Structures are given as structure tokens and as C-alpha cells.
Amino acid sequence: MDPSLLRVEDLTVRFSRRGMPELTAVKAVNLELAQGEALGVVGESGSGKSTLARAIVSIQRLTSGTVEIDGHDLSRYKRVPLHLRRKVQMVFQDPASSLDPRQRVGSAVEEPLTVHSLLERSERKARVAEILQMVGLNEHHAARFPHELSGGQRQRVAIARALAVSPQLIVCDEAVxxxxxxxxxxxxxxxxxxxxxxxxxxxxxxxxxxxxxxxxHRVAVMHQGRIVETGPTAQVYDHPQHPYTMALLSAVLPAHPDDRLPDRIMLNADVGELDEPTERTPIGGCAFRSSCWRWKENGEHAICATTEPQLDEISAHHLHACHFPTAKAILPAGGQ
Ligand SMILES: Nc1ncnc2c1ncn2[C@@H]1O[C@H](COP(=O)(O)OP(=O)(O)OP(=O)(O)O)[C@@H](O)[C@H]1O
Ligand code: SF4
Ligand SMILES: [Mg+2]
Structure with missing residues (x-):
């Protein structure tokens, strides 16, 4: 696969907050994506997934780092030119709010073609029909308003709008x-x-x-703005290495008899129910340590408190950021 469709290097996004320290929503993220490849991004609420997505599609300003699509560095533009912007499109969680309630479906799908000056007016109708068919809709739907569609049909319209400009990359943020x-x-x-x-x-x-x-095909696990584990999906799901990934997976997947995962690893806050973090950058060290059973198993080793672990390859294309990479040797209390 061509590795160069998307290349994200050292992407950091910080938000300033009134009367509070800056919040680092995405921290030094590196990613690559090939044409035809699907990357899943998972992590609990507030881990920075949407901010990363918005930075990739140029609707969120980067604090530092670069986002390169198809060889073009989008981060060097204050306003990304349309011909580059259309290479990457986004589909949001709630199609009801991303579609204009007063705009018929056909017109909603045609709009991006008009904005990007693609095709002659006479050709656009045929293109709209073609795209609607691609997403499993037809000309009857073209005449309807969003409220006359089901939730699934509305999301198909949102996907059709994204496809209209023939992007090379689609970013789906909680699209289903x-x-x-x-x-x-x-x-x-x-x-x-x-x-x-x-x-x-x-x-x-x-x-x-x-x-x-x-x-x-591949998955990246985010914790407090950083990717803490990434690799081929089957590898990460069947043999998670980072304690955080293990905790996420143990919350949703049944324990595999061979993999020695405990039934359920509890984080300090339940997965997905974290409050807005007030302090996202503990002074030095690993941001996961207050929840980390492996740290406790290792006698609260000082290195986790002093040195932020970097992503390191543990098997082919499988990386994780932990000072104690031998997951199988160290299990949380209650593990098998
Ligand atoms: N515009 C903003 N200004 C200030 N803080 C922000 C802004 N956007 C996001 N944040 C903060 O950045 C952090 C990451 O938010 P983000 O929306 O990227 O998380 P997420 O992983 O997508 O969460 P969820 O799963 O709930 O959608 C959160 O603490 C959030 O409150
Ligand atoms: S670096 Fe230390 S605290 Fe962080 S995940 Fe690994 S063992 Fe836990
Ligand atoms: Mg989000």
C-alpha cells in the first residue's frame, strides 16, 4: 500500500482556557495512512479523538506539527485552498445537525459540487443521482427533506455529501x-x-x-491526547499490550481463555465516564499511572513518575508506550 495518503507528524493542539492552565488536547501525535486503508481511533471521552480529526480536516488550527495529505502539507496554510480541502472530508455523529433542515437531499448533495466548482450545472444532476445510488438511496430520496428520512438515511446523505467532491480520505467522527x-x-x-x-x-x-x-485495518488507542498503542487491529485486539488498551478491551470484550486478560480491569474512573480532566499533564512521567495496575505491580517504579514513555515497536507495526512492555508477565490483581 502507498504509505503517503496521510502523514501526520508531531501534531499538537492546545486550548487556552480562561483562568486555567492551557489544555493539551492532542500531544505529539504521529500517524500514517495508505490509500484504501482504514484506521480506527479509540479512547475514552475527552481523549482528543475529535480534536485530532478536526485538525486532520483543517477545521482545527494546529499548535504545532504537520498534516500532509497526498504529499501536500495542509498545515502551512492559514486557509487551505479548496482543491486541497476537498481531498479530505468529514462525516459527523449527528447528521440532523450537519444537514440544513430546509434543503432537499438532492440539493444538499449537489451543494459541495457547486462550492468546489466541479462539473457543469447540466452534469451535476446526473452526478448527484450516481452518488445517491452509491450510498443506497435513489431519486425519490433526492426530493425529500432531512426530517422525511430515517436516521440511517440521513447519515447516508451525509456520506453522499462527503463523497460528492471525490475525496481521497474520509474522517468519520462517531458516525454511527x-x-x-x-x-x-x-x-x-x-x-x-x-x-x-x-x-x-x-x-x-x-x-x-x-x-x-x-x-x-489498523487501530490507534488515544489516552489524554497521546497515542499509547497502535497496530494491526487483530494484533491489538487479540494481544493488547498497553494497560490502558487492556482496560478498554476488558470493558467490552469477553476475556479470551488464552490471553490471560482479567474479566474487567477497572480504571480510576469508569471507561467513557471521565469528567473533564482538570490536570491533563501530570508533572513528568506517564499520564496513565494513577490508573495503572501495572505500575503498582512494579512497585510504583520511579521511571513512570519521571519519564513519559515513548511509542516503541514490540512486534511488526505494533507499538505501545509503556516502560514495562512485558504485558503477559505482569497482571493486575484479580487476573488469571
Ligand atoms: N474548542 C475547545 N476549547 C477548549 N477545550 C476544548 C475544545 N475542544 C475540545 N476541548 C477539550 O479537549 C479535550 C479533548 O476533546 P475531544 O472532543 O477531542 O475529545 P474526544 O476524544 O473526541 O471525546 P468524546 O469521545 O467525548 O467525543 C477535552 O478535554 C475537551 O474538553
Ligand atoms: S509507563 Fe508505567 S504507568 Fe505508564 S502504562 Fe506503563 S507501567 Fe503503567
Ligand atoms: Mg469526540
Whole structure:
């Protein structure tokens, strides 16, 4: 696969907050994505997934670092030119709010073609029909308003709008999270089909780790703005190495008899229910240590408190950031 569709280097996004220290929402993230590849991004609420996504599609200003799409460094522009902007499109969680309630579906799908000055007016209708068909809708839907569609159909329209400008990369931020499970499966299958047909790169952000497993070739696990583990999806899901990934997975997947994962590893706050962190950058060391059972197993070793672990390869293309990489040797209390 061509590794150069997306290259993110050292991406950091900080937010200033009135009367409070700056918040580092994304910290020194590196990513690569090939054409036709799907990357799942998981992590609990507030871990920086959406901020990373928004930075990649140029709707969030970077504090530092670079985002390169198809060889073009988008981060060097204050306002990214349209011909580069259309290479990467985003699909949001709630299509009801991303679609104009007064705009018919056909017109909503045609709009990006007009904005980007693609095709003659006479050709646009045919293109809209073609795109609607690609996402499993038809000309009858073109005449409807968003409120006349189901949630799944509205998300298909949002995907059609993203596809209209022939992007190379689509970033889906919780794109199926608001849908019923059966509808989620339909949209996931649609994304897989489109990706196959069009050779699209896909970044798929989800709370639901089981959804990501179906769709992503690779997965990146985010904790407090950093990627703490990344690798081929099957490898990460079947042999998680970082204590945080193990905790996330143990919350949703049944323990595998061979992998020695405990039934459920509890974090200090339950996964997905963290309050807004007040202090995201403990002075030095690993940001996960207050929840880390492996740290405790290692006698609260000083290195976890003094030195931030860097991503390190533990097997082919599988990296994690932990000073104690031998996950199998050290289990939390209650593990097998
Ligand atoms: N515009 C902003 N100004 C200040 N802080 C922000 C802003 N956007 C996000 N944040 C903060 O940055 C952190 C990361 O937020 P982000 O939305 O990226 O998390 P997330 O992983 O997408 O969470 P969720 O799963 O709940 O969608 C959070 O603490 C959030 O409050
Ligand atoms: S570096 Fe230390 S605190 Fe961080 S995950 Fe590894 S063992 Fe836990
Ligand atoms: Mg989010």
C-alpha cells in the first residue's frame, strides 16, 4: 500500500482556557495512512479523538506539527485552498445537525459540487443521482427533506455529501454512534463497500471498540491526547499490550481463555465516564499511572513518575508506550 495518503507528524493542539492552565488536547501525535486503508481511533471521552480529526480536516488550527495529505502539507496554510480541502472530508455523529433542515437531499448533495466548482450545472444532476445510488438511496430520496428520512438515511446523505467532491480520505467522527445497532451495521457495511470501490482512506473514530474491529485495518488507542498503542487491529485486539488498551478491551470484550486478560480491569474512573480532566499533564512521567495496575505491580517504579514513555515497536507495526512492555508477565490483581 502507498504509505503517503496521510502523514501526520508531531501534531499538537492546545486550548487556552480562561483562568486555567492551557489544555493539551492532542500531544505529539504521529500517524500514517495508505490509500484504501482504514484506521480506527479509540479512547475514552475527552481523549482528543475529535480534536485530532478536526485538525486532520483543517477545521482545527494546529499548535504545532504537520498534516500532509497526498504529499501536500495542509498545515502551512492559514486557509487551505479548496482543491486541497476537498481531498479530505468529514462525516459527523449527528447528521440532523450537519444537514440544513430546509434543503432537499438532492440539493444538499449537489451543494459541495457547486462550492468546489466541479462539473457543469447540466452534469451535476446526473452526478448527484450516481452518488445517491452509491450510498443506497435513489431519486425519490433526492426530493425529500432531512426530517422525511430515517436516521440511517440521513447519515447516508451525509456520506453522499462527503463523497460528492471525490475525496481521497474520509474522517468519520462517531458516525454511527447515534444509530440503532442494526442500522449501524448497514452504515459500516456501506463504508467498507465504498472504501473498496473507491480506494478511499478512512479514519473511523468510535467509542464502540467492537464497531472498530469490524472495519479498521489498523487501530490507534488515544489516552489524554497521546497515542499509547497502535497496530494491526487483530494484533491489538487479540494481544493488547498497553494497560490502558487492556482496560478498554476488558470493558467490552469477553476475556479470551488464552490471553490471560482479567474479566474487567477497572480504571480510576469508569471507561467513557471521565469528567473533564482538570490536570491533563501530570508533572513528568506517564499520564496513565494513577490508573495503572501495572505500575503498582512494579512497585510504583520511579521511571513512570519521571519519564513519559515513548511509542516503541514490540512486534511488526505494533507499538505501545509503556516502560514495562512485558504485558503477559505482569497482571493486575484479580487476573488469571
Ligand atoms: N474548542 C475547545 N476549547 C477548549 N477545550 C476544548 C475544545 N475542544 C475540545 N476541548 C477539550 O479537549 C479535550 C479533548 O476533546 P475531544 O472532543 O477531542 O475529545 P474526544 O476524544 O473526541 O471525546 P468524546 O469521545 O467525548 O467525543 C477535552 O478535554 C475537551 O474538553
Ligand atoms: S509507563 Fe508505567 S504507568 Fe505508564 S502504562 Fe506503563 S507501567 Fe503503567
Ligand atoms: Mg469526540
Amino acid at each position: 454512534s447515534a444509530l440503532d445497532v442494526s442500522v449501524q451495521a448497514q452504515i459500516i457495511n456501506l463504508l467498507i463497500k465504498l472504501q473498496d470501490q473507491l480506494g478511499l482512506g478512512l479514519i473511523f473514530i468510535a467509542h464502540d471498540l467492537t464497531v472498530v474491529r469490524h472495519l479498521a
